[in-house]
Structures are given as C-alpha cells and as structure tokens.
Amino acid sequence: MKDYHINIFYSEDDAGYIADIPDLHHCSAFGDTPAAALQELEIAKAAWLEAAQELGKPIPPPTYRPVIYQARTA
8 A cells, every 4th residue: 555645844833844644634743853743743644544444434545646746748
C-alpha cells in the first residue's frame, strides 16, 4: 500500500512547523522543528485512522499528489 503524502511547512502565525496529510481531512500536527511536527503527525495519523475505523467511516486511499508531481497534459 502506498502511504499518504505529507506536507510540512513553517507557519509564521504559529511560530513553528505544521505537518498535514491532505487525504485525511483535518489530520495535522505542530512542532518546533520539521522533525517534531512529523513525529506528532504520525501520532495524529494513527489516532485519525483508529477513530475512523471505530466509527465505521471510510478511510480514503492515498491519492493526493502535489502539482509538481502530476503528469502534464498538453
């Protein structure tokens, strides 16, 4: 199984790093460093998937691809 794409970026407003998984709605985490944000996101991802499973909600497959990796059609 492919894994989910992860975005990590610096947030001036939060004065730290945000990591998120676009395919998992509202699955994000904060950290003082990119590594800390990623570590927290792994915890959030596990909790997100567990909650969805317990509630019988569908778990979306990994489909998000940043524009830079999408095939160009022209």
